[in-house]
Amino acid sequence: MKYSYISHLYCPKCETTYDHTKVNQLCECGAPLLVAYDLEELSKNLTKAELLVRTASLWRYHELLPVVDEANVVTLGEGMTPLLDMPSIGADMDIPNLFMKDEGIIPTGSFKARGAAVGVSKAKELGVKELAMPTNGNAGAAWGLYSARAGLKSTIVMPVDAPKITRNEVAVSGANLHIINGLISDAGKVVGQAVKEYELFDASTLKEPYRIEGKKTMGLEIAEQMDWKMPDVILYPTGGGVGIIGIYKALTELKELGWVEGKLPRLVAVQAEGCAPIVKAWQEGKQESLFWENSSTIAFGINVPKAIGDFLVLDAIYKTEGCAIAIEDDAILQEQEKIASMEGAFVCPEGAATFVAARRLRKSGWIEDNQVVVALNTGMGIKYPETVSVDVPVIEKGDKI
Amino acid sequence: MKYSYISHLYCPKCETTYDHTKVNQLCECGAPLLVAYDLEELSKNLTKAELLVRTASLWRYHELLPVVDEANVVTLGEGMTPLLDMPSIGADMDIPNLFMKDEGIIPTGSFKARGAAVGVSKAKELGVKELAMPTNGNAGAAWGLYSARAGLKSTIVMPVDAPKITRNEVAVSGANLHIINGLISDAGKVVGQAVKEYELFDASTLKEPYRIEGKKTMGLEIAEQMDWKMPDVILYPTGGGVGIIGIYKALTELKELGWVEGKLPRLVAVQAEGCAPIVKAWQEGKQESLFWENSSTIAFGINVPKAIGDFLVLDAIYKTEGCAIAIEDDAILQEQEKIASMEGAFVCPEGAATFVAARRLRKSGWIEDNQVVVALNTGMGIKYPETVSVDVPVIEKGDKI
Numbered sequence: 028m029k030y031s032y033i034s035h036l037y038c039p040k041c042e043t044t045y046d047h048t049k050v051n052q053l054c055e056c057g058a059p060l061l062v063a064y065d066l067e068e069l070s071k072n073l074t075k076a077e078l079l080v081r082t083a084s085l086w087r088y089h090e091l092l093p094v095v096d097e098a099n100v101v102t103l104g105e106g107m108t109p110l111l112d113m114p115s116i117g118a119d120m121d122i123p124n125l126f127m128k129d130e131g132i133i134p135t136g137s138f139k140a141r142g143a144a145v146g147v148s149k150a151k152e153l154g155v156k157e158l159a160m161p162t163n164g165n166a167g168a169a170w171g172l173y174s175a176r177a178g179l180k181s182t183i184v185m186p187v188d189a190p191k192i193t194r195n196e197v198a199v200s201g202a203n204l205h206i207i208n209g210l211i212s213d214a215g216k217v218v219g220q221a222v223k224e225y226e227l228f229d230a231s232t233l234k235e236p237y238r239i240e241g242k243k244t245m246g247l248e249i250a251e252q253m254d255w256k257m258p259d260v261i262l263y264p265t266g267g268g269v270g271i272i273g274i275y276k277a278l279t280e281l282k283e284l285g286w287v288e289g290k291l292p293r294l295v296a297v298q299a300e301g302c303a304p305i306v307k308a309w310q311e312g313k314q315e316s317l318f319w320e321n322s323s324t325i326a327f328g329i330n331v332p333k334a335i336g337d338f339l340v341l342d343a344i345y346k347t348e349g350c351a352i353a354i355e356d357d358a359i360l361q362e363q364e365k366i367a368s369m370e371g372a373f374v375c376p377e378g379a380a381t382f383v384a385a386r387r388l389r390k391s392g393w394i395e396d397n398q399v400v401v402a403l404n405t406g407m408g409i410k411y412p413e414t415v416s417v418d419v420p421v422i423e424k425g426d427k428i
Numbered sequence: 429m430k431y432s433y434i435s436h437l438y439c440p441k442c443e444t445t446y447d448h449t450k451v452n453q454l455c456e457c458g459a460p461l462l463v464a465y466d467l468e469e470l471s472k473n474l475t476k477a478e479l480l481v482r483t484a485s486l487w488r489y490h491e492l493l494p495v496v497d498e499a500n501v502v503t504l505g506e507g508m509t510p511l512l513d514m515p516s517i518g519a520d521m522d523i524p525n526l527f528m529k530d531e532g533i534i535p536t537g538s539f540k541a542r543g544a545a546v547g548v549s550k551a552k553e554l555g556v557k558e559l560a561m562p563t564n565g566n567a568g569a570a571w572g573l574y575s576a577r578a579g580l581k582s583t584i585v586m587p588v589d590a591p592k593i594t595r596n597e598v599a600v601s602g603a604n605l606h607i608i609n610g611l612i613s614d615a616g617k618v619v620g621q622a623v624k625e626y627e628l629f630d631a632s633t634l635k636e637p638y639r640i641e642g643k644k645t646m647g648l649e650i651a652e653q654m655d656w657k658m659p660d661v662i663l664y665p666t667g668g669g670v671g672i673i674g675i676y677k678a679l680t681e682l683k684e685l686g687w688v689e690g691k692l693p694r695l696v697a698v699q700a701e702g703c704a705p706i707v708k709a710w711q712e713g714k715q716e717s718l719f720w721e722n723s724s725t726i727a728f729g730i731n732v733p734k735a736i737g738d739f740l741v742l743d744a745i746y747k748t749e750g751c752a753i754a755i756e757d758d759a760i761l762q763e764q765e766k767i768a769s770m771e772g773a774f775v776c777p778e779g780a781a782t783f784v785a786a787r788r789l790r791k792s793g794w795i796e797d798n799q800v801v802v803a804l805n806t807g808m809g810i811k812y813p814e815t816v817s818v819d820v821p822v823i824e825k826g827d828k829i
Binding site: 104 | 480481484485502503504505508509510511512516530532533534535536537573574575576577578579583585588592593595596597599600601602605606607608609610614617618621622625764765768769770771772773774808809810811813816817818820821822823824825826827828829
């Protein structure tokens with residue numbers, strides 16, 4: 028029995044195929060490459076029941092991941108994050124079957140650990156020694172730390188406004204850290220230059236084909252945790268969009284394997300009002316988005332003015348009859364407090380945005396009575412301490428309360 | 429089949445027994461109460477193999493937990509944290525079989541979630557409506573958030589120097605938060621007063637009998653994750669000491685169940701040089717510790733000058749032929765960086781202290797050749813951002829690196 032059923036890489040735009048045993052970046056046409064598996068063979072060799080006794084990490088799905096030799100797996104125990112029921116806030120927004128997939132309960136405290144675990148493992152397997160990437164914070168933290176575990180060198184470029192804690196994570200990993208007075212798109216240009224000059228592996232979002240496979244496991248887990256019945260709606264905070272592309276790819280592969288049946292969930296891309304290129308493109312029925320000028324939001328992880336995989340995000344929305352919706356920062360902050368005080372979960376602003384989106388889509392009727400809805404929380408609230416203001420007087424020893 | 433095999437509560441000092449269906453705090457003699465289970469009956473009704481297919485949370489051990497009705501379980505998906513191999517830093521300190529139990533990968537980012545999940549669930553089951561506790565930060569964050577999920581009111585009193593992020597967590601949970609200019613012992617006095625005045629449930633460390641049962645699950649998980657073979661040594665950062673007491677209780681119960689065999693691991697209580705009452709007591713062969721004056725350490729979670737369960741910690745050390753060791757703050761910070769850059773894990777200072785302790789105990793020969801050693805990391809490094817200093821110049825758009 029093979030550890031991985033990877034067969035090759037392919038371009039979703041021009042359909043060129045590539046050899047997965049070689050180092051690859053983008054397709055020659057400029058589009059991101061995707062990983063193909065021999066699903067027919069796998070369907071004959073693995074049953075859902077066999078998964079049950081496996082380790083509670085994303086590596087339980089190793090046949091559907093690109094790492095060929097288990098010895099190359101670089102892991103900090105990531106994956107199989109909780110799928111929590113949200114009865115109180117669900118009742119509050121009239122969605123009795125509301126669930127949250129909590130991606131805060133993972134190494135480095137954000138879903139970026141999934142992409143880093145699989146991306147770094149595959150880079151190691153392919154002989155990469157040094158990689159570089161721009162980041163809004165969490166991805167850099169994850170790739171810096173997983174690179175350290177793998178023994179790879181990393182260069183990380185981060186906007187000066189990215190969450191300070193993620194800066195600390197990159198620094199403590201021993202990565203080569205640079206801070207830039209600009210956005211992630213500016214950081215990307217610096218990385219592009221460095222990649223050329225020093226012949227580094229470019230680990231920028233979707234410029235390497237494997238992080239998406241790591242993020243795909245969110246979709247695999249949701250399906251398994253729901254006993255292979257798919258929800259009606261999945262809401263995802265969308266910046267670079269790899270999470271939503273990954274979930275779509277996962278559910279499509281599970282259908283092909285015959286492990287799930289019926290219609291795919293309607294996928295909802297949730298963006299911030301101050302940076303909503305996908306929402307705009309979707310509203311206009313476009314296949315690609317335009318660069319969003321002067322983007323700004325407290326939900327820093329989704330401050331991505333133009334995603335290289337935008338066409339894949341939009342395709343996933345169209346194919347599943349989903350939608351895209353933009354949320355204002357103050358609504359996000361209100362919802363964040365509500366989720367904590369009603370459900371005990373301190374989610375990140377990006378995660379809170381998906382709950383606001385669910386609330387509005389229910390109100391408008393787009394989410395129907397008693398539908399099963401999964402909101403993705405992509406990271407821990409504690410990584411963004413400035414979103415909570417605490418104003419409590421200090422008492423002295425012996426004071427009474 | 430019963431959900432819990434709890435039989436009663438008992439005092440480990442004076443042996444008085446108590447009814448577990450009533451609300452209890454300390455024994456009349458002033459000692460903490462422990463939970464007893466009907467292990468003989470359980471050993472006839474459950475096998476280790478049955479656990480394998482259960483949910484990856486601490487509730488997989490529900491028979492060994494005090495909650496009688498599953499409907500009262502309050503969970504955010506806590507438990508089954510990763511047990512990671514640490515090959516690089518293990519080689520660095522000549523402990524080839526070094527493992528880390530990573531309690532950062534849990535709701536609220538610290539092992540305190542375990543005590544809160546079980547403690548709050550049981551409080552709910554017993555009809556408690558409002559609880560109060562002092563905290564060094566992480567416990568308050570966990571109890572505040574789990575109380576919110578359970579629909580209980582909570583009052584939390586925290587030293588002004590406790591990690592700021594934990595203050596945010598308590599605030600966002602909607603708890604009644606107070607900050608005190610003093611230590612956790614001063615906060616404890618304020619809570620004691622409030623408990624009397626307002627008739628609150630006192631959820632202070634070991635003043636309620638159930639948090640220890642939650643923390644016990646660390647020991648159960650280590651045994652299961654090592655395929656029911658116990659390690660030779662377990663190192664635990666020790667403040668209030670509930671973690672080490674819990675692990676000792678877990679392994680003792682597993683022996684009684686017949687699920688593990690042989691000698692228990694030697695338990696090591698790791699403290700900070702600036703607050704080492706247990707170390708002092710152990711060095712002097714005492715059964716109890718004395719209040720540590722002017723305690724101070726960056727490892728804030730173990731800044732506990734006098735633990736109410738000190739005699740139980742010392743008993744666990746003596747019974748397992750373990751030891752106690754104190755570590756200086758600067759050695760902790762150095763080790764924290766080393767762990768991150770060599771293994772990709774950004775641990776908290778308390779966790780880093782256990783690695784320094786392992787290093788020293790190996791050097792002295794106390795840890796022998798090829799022994800299997802488990803170091804507990806009790807929380808995420810990101811909860812203590814000030815322990816990492818980042819000094820990187822800011823570059824401008826278009827700059828090269």
